[in-house]
Amino acid sequence: MSRGEFYMNLDDYRGVWVFIEQNDGKIEGVSLELLGAGRKLADKLHVPLAGFLLGLEIKPLANKIISYGADIVYLIDHPVLKNYRTESYMKGVMLLAEKYKPEIILYGATPNGKDLASAVATDLNTGLTADTTMLDVDIDNRLLEASRPAFGGNIMATILCKKHRPQMATVRPKVMKALEPVSGRTGKIIEEKIVLQEEDMRTKVLQIVNDVTKKANLADAHVIVCGGKGMGDVQNFQLLYEFAETIGATVGGTRDVVEAGWLPHHLQIGQTGETVTPKIYFAVALSGAIQHVVGMKNSDLIIAINKDPNAPIFDVATYGIVGDALEIIPKLIEQFKQLRSVKGGEISYA
Amino acid sequence: MHIVVCVKQVPDTKIIKINPKTNTLDRRSAPAILNPYDAHAVQEAVKIREKTGGTISVLSMGPPQATAVIKKSVEIGADNGFLISDRAFAGADTLATSYALSKALEKINKEHPVDMIICGKHAIDGDTGQVGPGIARRMDIPPITNVIEVSEVNQKEKTVLIKRKLTNGYELIQSDLPCLLTIEKEINEIEYSPMPNMITAARYEPIIWAVSDFENVERSQLGLKGSPTIVGKMFTPPRPEGGKRLEGAADEQVKQLMEILMEKKDLLTIQPSK
Numbered sequence: 001m002s003r004g005e006f007y008m009n010l011d012d013y014r015g016v017w018v019f020i021e022q023n024d025g026k027i028e029g030v031s032l033e034l035l036g037a038g039r040k041l042a043d044k045l046h047v048p049l050a051g052f053l054l055g056l057e058i059k060p061l062a063n064k065i066i067s068y069g070a071d072i073v074y075l076i077d078h079p080v081l082k083n084y085r086t087e088s089y090m091k092g093v094m095l096l097a098e099k100y101k102p103e104i105i106l107y108g109a110t111p112n113g114k115d116l117a118s119a120v121a122t123d124l125n126t127g128l129t130a131d132t133t134m135l136d137v138d139i140d141n142r143l144l145e146a147s148r149p150a151f152g153g154n155i156m157a158t159i160l161c162k163k164h165r166p167q168m169a170t171v172r173p174k175v176m177k178a179l180e181p182v183s184g185r186t187g188k189i190i191e192e193k194i195v196l197q198e199e200d201m202r203t204k205v206l207q208i209v210n211d212v213t214k215k216a217n218l219a220d221a222h223v224i225v226c227g228g229k230g231m232g233d234v235q236n237f238q239l240l241y242e243f244a245e246t247i248g249a250t251v252g253g254t255r256d257v258v259e260a261g262w263l264p265h266h267l268q269i270g271q272t273g274e275t276v277t278p279k280i281y282f283a284v285a286l287s288g289a290i291q292h293v294v295g296m297k298n299s300d301l302i303i304a305i306n307k308d309p310n311a312p313i314f315d316v317a318t319y320g321i322v323g324d325a326l327e328i329i330p331k332l333i334e335q336f337k338q339l340r341s342v343k344g345g346e347i348s349y350a
Numbered sequence: 351m352h353i354v355v356c357v358k359q360v361p362d363t364k365i366i367k368i369n370p371k372t373n374t375l376d377r378r379s380a381p382a383i384l385n386p387y388d389a390h391a392v393q394e395a396v397k398i399r400e401k402t403g404g405t406i407s408v409l410s411m412g413p414p415q416a417t418a419v420i421k422k423s424v425e426i427g428a429d430n431g432f433l434i435s436d437r438a439f440a441g442a443d444t445l446a447t448s449y450a451l452s453k454a455l456e457k458i459n460k461e462h463p464v465d466m467i468i469c470g471k472h473a474i475d476g477d478t479g480q481v482g483p484g485i486a487r488r489m490d491i492p493p494i495t496n497v498i499e500v501s502e503v504n505q506k507e508k509t510v511l512i513k514r515k516l517t518n519g520y521e522l523i524q525s526d527l528p529c530l531l532t533i534e535k536e537i538n539e540i541e542y543s544p545m546p547n548m549i550t551a552a553r554y555e556p557i558i559w560a561v562s563d564f565e566n567v568e569r570s571q572l573g574l575k576g577s578p579t580i581v582g583k584m585f586t587p588p589r590p591e592g593g594k595r596l597e598g599a600a601d602e603q604v605k606q607l608m609e610i611l612m613e614k615k616d617l618l619t620i621q622p623s624k
Contacts, residue, residue, distance in 0.1 A: 321595075
């Protein structure tokens with residue numbers, strides 16, 4: 001492709017596409033969420049929604065993709081595509097995108113989704129917005145409005161790609177909502193062939209090790225106690241562990257806390273950490289910067305404890321306590337311990 | 351072994367303030383630092399060089415004062431540094447940035463062939479992580495993102511063994527050299543710089559290139575002109591109404607909260623022990 005004087009006939013590009021990330025034949029949750037988000041965009045633009053996937057023996061997944069809202073499924077099945085690799089996968093995406101010319105492509109902001117989107121954007125010479133948390137389209141000029149927290153996360157920026165197609169974005173997991181699957185929903189399945197040789201590949205996946213122990217903590221926790229820099233120091237922060245243990249919760253922290261070294265990175269909640277959706281979220285001594293809030297605002301019940309009555313966390317909290325966490329948390333621990341000793345049992349969460 | 355580490359000078363986003371009227375960054379409000387992920391990238395290059403020998407070069411793009419982050423990299427252990435600095439680069443998004451950096455890398459590679467490029471996972475001001483893979487595509491070498499361990503460098507076979515972080519665990523990858531790695535912070539701990547490094551760094555003057563120093567550069571792909579994405583608008587998300595404030599002294603607040611929680615029988619129950 002010529003990279004010289006740039007001209008693209010934007011009207012050649014139609015349709016909204018979602019990259020369906022699958023590992024071992026299992027579709028990632030974020031891909032289904034993006035079919036939900038993509039459906040809205042496609043309806044507004046009056047175009048079909050397509051899911052596209054690459055891999056080995058993946059055809060059985062097509063109906064599931066359609067049941068979650070896709071009108072078309074594009075797929076490429078090839079032994080070289082068995083495991084994700086940038087080089088082979090991007091070739092597949094390039095083939096599909098250059099042939100069918102979608103106007104929008106969405107990818108989950110997972111390690112593989114981000115990796116793939118970055119490579120594809122370079123070769124398609126188009127714009128890519130990273131880690132989007134809000135999506136919309138301007139129907140007058142068919143522009144994707146991809147918004148994300150910017151500058152450390154205290155403000156949102158809407159990124160546009162006016163003269164290049166496809167418009168691409170990676171989207172944070174657990175921010176968009178998947179549709180209820182409709183069994184028996186019909187759609188078109190289009191399979192493309194690709195020529196790939198294993199000998200041409202410069203990378204090899206030797207082994208995939210699933211280690212869900214670290215992740216499972218936050219992602220599957222029913223109750224999370226998240227602490228911020230307002231805890232003062234790492235000793236005070238231990239109080240949150242005691243509280244979490246008393247109520248059977250998992251401890252997380254803000255970006256500041258992780259950068260201060262009080263917690264390992266895999267326990268960071270927010271834009272550059274984990275996105276969580278527990279039943280109960282205790283936000284303790286944290287201000288509620290946008291980059292944090294995008295990672296927890298979909299929790300069912302949010303309880304904020306902060307000294308500063310103007311802390312933005314109170315805007316997203318279901319209940320707010322203006323007060324000193326170092327005073328409130330020990331009292332809460334005391335209360336729960338008493339309750340348990342009276343009732344004599346464990347706290348369980350629905 | 352010649353390793354090039356790409357580094358960026360960033361405002362310390364923990365401190366930076368935003369002008370609430372204009373929604374723009376008040377850059378004077380925050381000190382400029384070496385992007386923390388890039389510090390780990392330089393450190394990893396130092397660790398690799400301990401085993402393989404060779405040279406570490408650092409490359410940055412930015413205003414003239416960005417030489418500070420190259421000096422900082424030399425302090426960690428880099429041997430030499432290059433800064434590309436030109437008004438033509440200003441306003442670049444990730445696509446235009448990877449283009450400009452790849453032009454510098456071509457020039458470096460011509461004089462001293464590059465075996466490996468290392469970038470931080472992302473910069474803390476942009477948080478995109480897109481420039482590294484972009485460079486790899488432009489240099490036509492494999493990108494390997496989210497690296498948590500460089501397990502082995504085989505100089506004879508020209509291969510590396512890499513652990514790459516995944517959503518649920520990690521994968522072990524073998525890649526041909528040259529390749530490009532983007533690394534996670536957990537890959538290493540930044541070590542204290544030895545005194546001689548600090549002295550070298552204090553005196554070090556990086557090589558500075560402008561656009562006119564590059565061959566075959568298409569100016570239409572640089573800076574704002576070469577950037578397909580633009581910031582449409584900046585906004586503070588609509589403030590949700592917020593919930594109920596629990597008033598009173600600490601004991602009273604805690605009592606109210608406990609009552610509320612105990613009512614949420616759909617969320618939690620305390621079961622009598624069996």
